[in-house]
Amino acid sequence: MNPKFNLSCSTAALTELRSFLQQKLAFYRLSEGEKHQVTLAVEEVCANLIIHSHACNPKEEIQLEVKEFNKKIIIEIIDKGNAFNLLEYQVPNLNQVIEEKRKGGIGILLVKKIMDEIQFESKNGKNICRLIKNFQP
Amino acid sequence: MLRIEKIKEENNDILRLIGEVDASNSVLLDQSIQEVVQQGTSFLLIDGKELGYISSAGLGVFMSYLDDFSERGIRFAIFGLNEQVGEVFKILGLDRLMSIFPDKSTAIAAQHES
Numbered sequence: 036m037n038p039k040f041n042l043s044c045s046t047a048a049l050t051e052l053r054s055f056l057q058q059k060l061a062f063y064r065l066s067e068g069e070k071h072q073v074t075l076a077v078e079e080v081c082a083n084l085i086i087h088s089h090a091c092n093p094k095e096e097i098q099l100e101v102k103e104f105n106k107k108i109i110i111e112i113i114d115k116g117n118a119f120n121l122l123e124y125q126v127p128n129l130n131q132v133i134e135e136k137r138k139g140g141i142g143i144l145l146v147k148k149i150m151d152e153i154q155f156e157s158k159n160g161k162n163i164c165r166l167i168k169n170f171q172p
Numbered sequence: 173m174l175r176i177e178k179i180k181e182e183n184n185d186i187l188r189l190i191g192e193v194d195a196s197n198s199v200l201l202d203q204s205i206q207e208v209v210q211q212g213t214s215f216l217l218i219d220g221k222e223l224g225y226i227s228s229a230g231l232g233v234f235m236s237y238l239d240d241f242s243e244r245g246i247r248f249a250i251f252g253l254n255e256q257v258g259e260v261f262k263i264l265g266l267d268r269l270m271s272i273f274p275d276k277s278t279a280i281a282a283q284h285e286s
Contacts, residue, residue: 047196050192068255068259071225071256082195082227129235129264129266133235133236133238134239136236141231141235141264144264145260
């Protein structure tokens with residue numbers, strides 16, 4: 036199966052993204068819980084990009100690729116929007132979220148808790164976010 | 173896909189979530205909770221037995237109401253989450269901020285005890 040996937044920048048496409056990830060992750064020795072969580076983390080990053088960097092314009096696309104290297108699953112998320120560096124993003128604490136009644140902000144917190152490593156680079160207008168999870172060989 | 177069923181049982185309002193909550197449909201969850209709050213309730217239960225997935229968009233909806241619930245004296249509980257969905261609540265520590273029960277009867281029993 037093709038390890039690449041083009042995601043249209045519409046929240047309605049998130050269902051397709053989840054089925055792509057479930058199929059890809061099925062090849063790896065991860066528990067059902069870990070597969071669920073990695074799927075969630077990737078979706079959180081993509082939903083963020085769709086909404087904040089691409090204003091939900093379904094004509095724009097995010098490219099995904101699932102790779103394996105040295106007992107790590109690497110999910111590469113590539114887009115050409117305004118760069119969003121989640122490594123620099125200051126995650127809110129839960130009390131802040133509750134007090135301010137904000138409905139966002141905890142997605143990136145989930146990503147940081149779920150993934151083993153996060154890399155981000157942006158050059159020539161292209162942003163690459165890599166979400167990395169270790170697995171048992 | 174998300175479907176939400178509203179059930180009234182005695183004085184309890186139950187929202188049964190069927191399917192998946194993500195950024196495309198969390199507004200439905202928001203509206204359903206808003207309606208129950210506006211109609212007036214003393215105990216709102218979320219039935220998560222058929223909830224297969226929830227992203228931060230949905231979790232954020234619950235969190236945005238927690239202050240409202242306590243100000244209005246509304247009790248709020250979630251029950252029946254499957255293992256994977258329950259784990260997502262735990263990763264964020266939401267299990268300490270919300271009352272989460274294995275099933276409806278324990279959720280209702282806990283309400284009567286306190």
